[in-house]
Structures are given as C-alpha cells and as structure tokens.
Amino acid sequence: MRMEAQAIVLAAGPGMRMTTLTNKSPKSLLPLGTLPMIVYPLQMLEEAGFTEVTVVVSSGVENNFVKLAEQYGLKLKLEIAVVNTSDDPGTADSLRHIASKIKHGVDDVVIVSSDLVTDVALQSIMDQHRSRGAALTMLTAKLNTDFTKAITPGPKTKHQINSDIICQDGKSGQLMYAVVGGDYDDRVDLSSRVMKNSSSMSVSTSLLDAHLYVMKRWMLDYILSDESPCLDMGSLRAEIIPHVISRQFTKPPSKEREERKLDINDVMENDEYMELIKKYNTSVVDSPLHNSDELDSRICYTYTHPGFCVRANTLNSYWELNRKMHSIFNSVSSGTTWALKHLSADVNEKAQVSDDSLVGAGSVVCEKTNITSSVIGNHCRINSLTRISNSVLTSHVIIAQGCVIENSLIAADIEKKCTIKNCIVTDPNRIQENKNYSNEVLEASADYA
Template sequence: MDFQVVVLAGGFSKKLVPLVSKEVPKALLPVANRPVLSYVLELLEQSNLKDLIVVVEGEHAALLVGGWISGAYVDRLHVEVAAVPEDIGTAGALRAIAHHLTAKDILVVSGDLVSDVPPGAVAAAHRRHNAVVTAMLCSAPVSGPAESGSSGGKDKTKKAGRYNLIGLDRSKQFLLYIATGAELENDLRIQKSILRAVGEMEIRADLIDAHLYAFKRTVLQEILHQKDTFQSLKEDLLPYLVRSQLVIGEVNHLSGYSFSAHNNIIHPSAELGSKTTVGPHCMLGEGSQMGDKCSVKRSVIGRHCRIGSNVKIVNSIIMNHVTIGDGCSIQGSVVCSNVQLQERVVLKDCQVGAGFVVIAGGEYKGESLAKKEK
C-alpha cells in the first residue's frame, strides 16, 4: 500500500529504572517471557507490513535492539534500526528521521503496543478516507481493587491527567476534538466552525490513544519542520492537527468541496486578480474577490469578501463580508464578519470583532479590537 512503518522503540527509559538497565533497554523488557517489541513486529508481519524503521533512543540501546532483531527476524522482516538522541520525545524522534521518509503515507506505532488489531486495518481505513491522520483509539481498561495496600478507596486511574476527552462525529469515524488530562480545565472550548460543519459531536471520556497513527507524509513533514518545539505526537502534534483540520486537513467530507490540483479550495464564483496566489491548505469562499498581487497562505477566507491589491494573509481566518484595503498585512489573526480594514493596516496575532473598522495605516500586535459595549 506504499506505506513506510516507523516503530518508536524508546531507549533506556529513566521512568522504568531499575527494570531497564544498560543491558536491557525498554524495547527488550519481557512481557509474558517475550521482549515487548516482538508483539508489534509480529503484528506488522501478519499485516504484510515488512519494511520497517525501528527508532531507538541512544547508540548503545540501538545496538542491543538491532542485534536482537537481526537474530530473531532474519529473513522475515526488512528492518533499519535508527539511533536518535535521548529525551527528544516521539515527535522529536520522527523529526530526526524525517529525511528517510519517502512513501505517500507513514504508519507510526509505539514499540510497546500489545494489541490484536491488525495495523493493516488502520492503514486501510486511512487510505479509504484519504485522511491526513488516522489514530487508533480503544476502550480504557477498567481497573479493579488493589490486591495489596490501600489507596483510601480512590481509584488512581480516575485522577486528573489520567484520561482523555475525545470528540467524535455521529459516524464515529472523524476525530474532532482531543485533550489529554493535563490540558483539561473546567471549561471545554470547541471551535464553532467544527460544530457548524458536523452538526453534532459526541464527547467521550472512556477512550485512550493506542499510540498507533497513520499520517500523510507531506503534512507530517511540514508540521515537524514548522513546529520545531513539538516534542510529543500525542500531546502536541495530534491535537494541533485536530484543531486546525478545517485549514490543513482533507475536509471535503465536511465542507462538501473538493480540493483543487493545488491542494486548496477556491469556490468557482470567487475572483482572483493578476499575480494573486492562494497557497495549499487554503479556502476561499463564495463570491469573494481579490485584487492584484495578493498572497494567501494557510488561511480561510469567507464568503463575499472584498480584498484589495498587494494584500498578504498568512495563518489567518477571515470571516464573511470583510473588506480589506490595499497594502494590508494580516498574520496569525482572526477577523470577524463585516469588518473593514482600511489601507495599509498591519495585524499580527490579533482578533478583530464583528463590524469593527480599523483606520488606515494602523499597526497592531497581539491585540483584541472590538466595538465598545454601549
């Protein structure tokens, strides 16, 4: 299926000392008298996914893991063992080997996963939906009473930080919201654009991330490059993809539109001036007009907007019926409906409330601009 498989096998995890030692890295810890890594490798072999990159933290751990694989899976799997620096996280490990990734899609699996779900089924679902990311979620285990000691009658698995909130659409096929316990607050904030697109969303607290993902390679590499502070797939990269899916993701199943050959969505009634470019992962709504020499990158522009010439829009959301004058620059901002930006306005990381007028030549950074309440 033109998939490359990356197995994130860890290294000498400090959290597992003294079980882990210089002779036994995490991937070779025994589970039912077998190295835990063997469960994933045999699961992949059963799905006929035999071309693997096993990523190990630290040179010494990589030598031990590579030596064991060579003996146990000779003539069964084609495995490249890649050593990466320690403590760089799962996203950091992928970033370190990103130049080795060439297939259309990448299957990423944790080396300590023990499962009876075929990885090939996840890969097939990913291809069937032409998804940017596919994540395998499973029911959270129900812990019984402790056999020894006392926990004061409290189940430790219920403490804050030990669970996720997962938002799914009605078909339970599309991931719309994800937050780990460490991120949870009293208030749950959901993007209105997602709710409008899907109509209903089911919030679940009984699912856990199995750490098996399929990614579209081009999007994965782009985000790893742009977001160089991301360390964790689960806590950084996956929530980012879910939050930004109406801009970055393949959303024809939600919007009803189809991507063009340039990987963007431009409504047939929209008008573009001479030398105006609308980059990949952008949307331009019905009836909107853009002047000459404009540039739009990774942004959403709503319906019936009037945009002048020499306007730059980057990483922003422009809602409906917005007027933007010549020479404006908008970066990392949200501009609500019926706003008027006069000529040469500069916005960076701003929020502009509905109906607000920004006077010509104004420059704002990190501000919220809105009409005063009467």
C-alpha cells in the first residue's frame, strides 16, 4: 500500500479490566497464545500491504515496542508515538497528542485498537470504503457471547454485558446511529433527521463495534482541530464517532465562518475519483447516491464481517481467546512463521503435551510433565512432575517441580510446590509450600506489598 493511507494502532490503554495482569506489562503486550495481542492487528495491517505503522504507547514503556516487529517476524517499520497516560487520556486525546505524526499526504487513515483479533481482510474494508466514497467506515461483526460471557478463573462474580447499539440503513449499509454499551439506560431516542434519511432502518444490539475505523484524512483534521466541537471529547468510540455520524444529516451552516464553530461541511474534500465512484457505485449498490446529482462526502458506512472478530478488552474475552487460540490461531495469524509449538521450545521426550496446547519460544518443559489444553507463554520453564490443564501461563513464568495447576491464569513464578485450581496469580509472594488454592485472585495487596 502506497502513501494512500496511514495506519495507527492505539496501544496506550491501561487495561483497567485486566485485574493486576497489567502491573508488569502493558495490556497490548499481554500474550494471546504465544504472541503479544498487538501482533495480531499488526499482522493484519502487513497483510493489507502496509509497510509502516504508527503505534501509540504510554510513556515509560516505549522501549518494549522498539524491536517488536523484528522479534515476531514482521516486516513493518514501527513508528512509536508516546503519550503521557498519567491523566488517563481517552483515545481521542491520544490522537491529539500525536497529531504531528499523522501525515498530511494521505487520503485515508486506518485507526485500530491493539486488542483486536480477527480474520478479516483489511483490504476488503479499504476497497468498500473507497468504492463508496465514504467519509468513515466502521468494522462491525456479530457479537460473540462465547467470549463476552466466558467464565474466568477466580471468585464467581456477576457481570452485566452492555451491548452497543448500531443502526444502519437496511439497504445501503449506511451507518445512521451508534451508541456505546453503558451510555444508555432503558431506551434510546432516534432523531427525526435520522429516520427521514433511511428508507429501511436496521437497529441491532448484537453487533460488535470492532474499534477499527477507516476515515478520510480531512475528517481527522476536523476531529483534531482546535476549533472543532470535538475538542472536549476524549473518547473516539464513545463520543467522536457518534458525533461524526450525526453530522451526516446536517445542512451547511448559514452563518459566516468567523461567527461560529468549525463545521464538518467546512473541511469536506471531494475524492479525486468522485465521479467514477458515483457512476459505478450506483450501478451496483443501493446507496444514498441513487437519484442524486451530488455525492455527499460525509456518508458513513459499516463493513460487517461474517467471520471471526473479537476484542480482548475484558478479562473474560482475554481468557477465552487464550483457551480457543489453538483452534483459531492459523486463521487470525495468517502468514506468520510463529508456530503453535515454537521450534525453539525444548520439550523433553518424556513430557506429554496435548495437541491443543501451545508452547512459546524458548520455553522448557521438563520430564514427566503433563500439559493438556493449555497455553505456555514464551521463555517459561515447567519443571518435572508438574501437571497443567486448561490453564494459561504468560511469558517468563517458572513453575516449581510437582505443582498441579488447573483452570488458572498464571502471570507470576510459582516457586513452591502447591496445587492451584481456578485461580488468577499475579504475585509470587502469595504462594506457600504445599498449600492448596482454589477460586482466588492471588495478587499484591497492602499486606504483601
């Protein structure tokens, strides 16, 4: 892909929903299978032809990303853009901080979250975006409740699933309205302008906003401008995207520019190939371009992917993605040289590792060890006489001889023989010799600081 588009991966989020898993690692570097989660969207971008990607990270961890592409066999050049996250900025705030790194010579900007795992072909999204002359294209997919409602290790707690509401024109796929789950109560009121502009409205609470957006460069200029009404909006997904969608249905302002705020109509730019887009799009797709002399550059669309599409943005989905990674790895990590059982892993001939287990690079599995339906991260050491089943070990974890680990998420060394069932472990100091742990979150506290 030439300089027609720029790709930006948002990876500065603190991962507040991940318990203490992110105490020692940025969320975007948490392992999914044997790869850091950010590698999956990076692979998707590389498959689409990108050679450079801007990665937005929080200050203090930037060195962890410098050699990421080389380490995991990517040919991408990563430009690391650093933002200060001490004030908990939103995704839109992060974009404002790195605005100088967004190139002006591009037609489109692809913005994607670092926690997206999907088998979508990005080029197909780009093709639709351009063929329809869209200002914004949002990737959506059927909400996969197997992941959102997955039961994680630790104490059983009830959690409420807040679904996004996505409204689109049933014929053209035009994105008419969107609201993030949790930003509404029992009802949502649609404005008359939205209703008048749709001949067939489809309202869904079963679609996932995958947090992958393709937008025109002029739209990003509008969003990031100091004169824009978006200036005080901190969240791209929850505030700015709904605002942009709503501006599709507004008339050009009547007041002179100096008498009012910046309007989206002030910055709209027509595509170089608008006439061709109009000619061929209207012959194939029932769209807002039909029976129109003008091509409206503000139009927003969805691209609904029928395949696999999940965000690892909660502990539930993160846990279930790891558990299912053996079956989805080849589809969501196409073209990678990274194997389910890495060639550099040292598995003793007297150890048993099931076919549905993953073993990362540089990991050592000692004799008389049994591993079933589990993920062993990179550079782990599993000592002898150990039994691990239905569990996930993050990278650089050491398991002592004779341990039994079942249905647990382990992100710390287990240096003493013990039995751990249905637990999350992030603090090694919570482990005592020959003790049984069940249904607990073993993390650092005031007593174990």
